[in-house]
Amino acid sequence: MYSLHSAIIGTGYMGSAHLEGLRRIGVHVQGVLGSNPQKGQGFATEYNLPRAYANLDELLSNHEVDVVHICTPNRVHYPMARAALEAGKHVVMEKPLTMNSIESADLLALAKRTGLAAVVNHNLRFFPRTLQAHALVRTGELGEIRLLQGGYCQDWLFPSERWDWRLLPEIGGPTRVISDIGSHWFDITCWMTGLEVVELAARSSIFTPQRVNPVTGVPLRIETEDAAVVIARYSNGMLGSVTLSQSSPGRDNHFWFEFTGAKGSLMWDQEKPGELWNGKNEGGRSTWLLEDRPYPPEVKEMLRMPDGEAVSFNDTFAVLYRKVYDALEGGNLPDDTIVPTFRDGHRGMVLVDSILEASKSQQWVRVNQTW
Numbered sequence: 001m002y003s004l005h006s007a008i009i010g011t012g013y014m015g016s017a018h019l020e021g022l023r024r025i026g027v028h029v030q031g032v033l034g035s036n037p038q039k040g041q042g043f044a045t046e047y048n049l050p051r052a053y054a055n056l057d058e059l060l061s062n063h064e065v066d067v068v069h070i071c072t073p074n075r076v077h078y079p080m081a082r083a084a085l086e087a088g089k090h091v092v093m094e095k096p097l098t099m100n101s102i103e104s105a106d107l108l109a110l111a112k113r114t115g116l117a118a119v120v121n122h123n124l125r126f127f128p129r130t131l132q133a134h135a136l137v138r139t140g141e142l143g144e145i146r147l148l149q150g151g152y153c154q155d156w157l158f159p160s161e162r163w164d165w166r167l168l169p170e171i172g173g174p175t176r177v178i179s180d181i182g183s184h185w186f187d188i189t190c191w192m193t194g195l196e197v198v199e200l201a202a203r204s205s206i207f208t209p210q211r212v213n214p215v216t217g218v219p220l221r222i223e224t225e226d227a228a229v230v231i232a233r234y235s236n237g238m239l240g241s242v243t244l245s246q247s248s249p250g251r252d253n254h255f256w257f258e259f260t261g262a263k264g265s266l267m268w269d270q271e272k273p274g275e276l277w278n279g280k281n282e283g284g285r286s287t288w289l290l291e292d293r294p295y296p297p298e299v300k301e302m303l304r305m306p307d308g309e310a311v312s313f314n315d316t317f318a319v320l321y322r323k324v325y326d327a328l329e330g331g332n333l334p335d336d337t338i339v340p341t342f343r344d345g346h347r348g349m350v351l352v353d354s355i356l357e358a359s360k361s362q363q364w365v366r367v368n369q370t371w
Contacts (some may be wrong), residue, residue, distance in 0.1 A: 001026040001326050005064050007053070009033045010071030010079060011043040014094050018069045018121070019047055021286070021317030022278075024282075027325055033059050035072075056080060060087040067117070069327070072092060073171050077360045078103040078367050089356075090117040090328060095187075096179040096352065097345030104349035105370060108342045117333050119324055120345035125338070126316040129268050129276040131253065131299040132191045132291070142261030145193050148240035151258035152181040153248040157226065160208045167211065169223055176224035177244040178204070178355050181255075183348040185242055187340060189257055190347065195234040197351060197367050204228040207247045230355055253313075266291075273311065302338075312358040347371045 006027055008015050011034040022029055031051035034040030040052035053059040059068070060083060067090040070080050078098045084091050085107075097120055098104040111118035124130060136142065156162065165174040166180055173179055190196060194213035204225035213220050226246040234240060248254070265279030267288075276291035295303070302319055303311070311319075320339065327334040336343065350370060358365040 004066040004328055005030050006067040006069055006071045007031050007033070007059050007062070007065045007228045008071060009056075009059070010069075010094075011035070011039045012071065014071040014121075015043065015069075016047070017314055017317055018047075018071055018092070020314060021321045022069070024318040025322045025325060027321065030062060030065050031059070033367065046133065046259075047248060050106070056083060060084060060089065066090060067092060067325075072171050073165050074099055075171050076355055078107065081107055082110060083134070085114050085116055085118065085161060086289055088114070089121075092117075092119045092324065093342075093345065094121050095345065095348065096173070096183045097342060097349055099173040101346065101349040101353045101370075102300050104342070104346040108346045108371070111342045115333075117324065117328055118342035119320075119334060120348075121317075121320070121344065122184060122340040122344065123313075123316040123320050123338065124184050124188055124270070125191060126302070126319040127270070127273050128295060128299060128303055128311050129273060129291075130188065130192075131302065132295055133266055133268055134275055135296045135299060136266060136291075137192045137259060138194065141263065142259055142266055143263035144257050145195070145238050145261050146255065146262035148189060148193070148234070148238060149260075150185060150189070151243035151245075151254065151255040152177075152185050152256075153243065153245040153249050153251040154181065155247065155249050157208075157246040158249050161213060163211060163214050167220075167222060167224060172224065174203075174224070175352060175356050176226075176229075177246050178202075178225065178228050178230075179349075179352045181246070182228065182230070182242070182244045182355070184255065184353065185244070185257070186351050187344055187348055189240070191340070191344070192257075193234070193259070194236075195236055195238060196347075197240075197354075198235055198369070199230045199366050200230055200232040200351075200354055201364045202228060202230045202355045205364070214250075225359075228355065228359065230358075253308060270305045270313075344371050 033053040044052040068084040069092045207226040226247040232240040258267040267277040278289045323333045
């Protein structure tokens with residue numbers, strides 16, 4: 001068990017996922033704050049938490065809370081994270097970090113001033129095969145990376161009758177797939193390569209221009225994109241392309257990337273998380289080989305499970321949180337070469353803003369690298 005205690009803000013799926021990850025590594029959760037007292041108390045009762053907080057001030061004034069996990073709709077990320085840092089609490093934030101890069105720049109500066117841990121929950125870094133891919137790319141096994149392609153396609157908003165708060169710009173922000181799932185893709189690919197996007201072009205599309213708000217029963221014009229395609233040029237000249245969609249029938253969670261290097265290629269798909277594929281030239285013939293080498297020691301240390309054990313989406317939360325809480329328990333900040341921080345979150349918001357600008361202007365946009 002850790003001596004550090006936490007609290008969770010948000011009672012939806014992500015709130016329960018954070019809670020499960022924390023409990024699996026032995027972090028005591030002091031309580032939860034919901035969007036209203038009924039939701040907070042219902043969550044606390046269902047998951048046997050000590051208390052439901054009445055408001056944010058009550059949570060932040062609890063001296064037994066060291067780390068605040070923010071799992072709310074996007075519009076309150078900025079004010080809640082700012083208040084938590086100012087109250088001396090470490091923060092673990094759901095992505096995207098904020099609604100725009102102005103807010104994220106301010107949070108990054110505040111995190112630096114306070115010296116507190118400021119983590120973004122980019123948990124997709126922590127599948128065993130993505131950790132292994134990171135090691136292979138960074139050790140130069142593929143050679144210089146020349147080309148990057150991939151995508152993140154889902155189907156959950158394909159039905160025209162489906163509704164979610166992310167459809168509303170005033171709650172989710174001016175973009176949807178770009179910030180909600182594109183932020184994951186750019187985070188993991190920039191982290192793996194150590195390369196930054198310097199220039200990009202983009203187009204977006206709305207497939208379902210009108211949906212009915214189930215609360216009001218009133219048809220609403222949809223302003224956020226159902227899909228987007230981005231082409232990017234990176235700091236070493238590498239080209240990258242990504243397709244993003246939340247309205248692709250049959251694609252539950254098709255998150256994938258493929259690196260083409262001077263020595264070989266590498267591909268991973270979250271829908272087949274245990275498989276990592278290498279493209280090699282052997283005997284004058286190119287072949288795809290399933291990567292079956294043991295995990296590097298640093299990856300095995302993070303996983304803390306037997307070789308070959310299947311790792312699910314929810315397992316990645318525990319792997320990430322162990323890295324965070326181990327560091328804090330020792331009086332250190334988490335290792336930012338592995339753990340995604342507000343710097344990574346701010347980079348993501350700069351890219352989101354740049355993609356939005358490129359899509360609207362239909363021009364190439366230079367990325368202002370302020371992180």
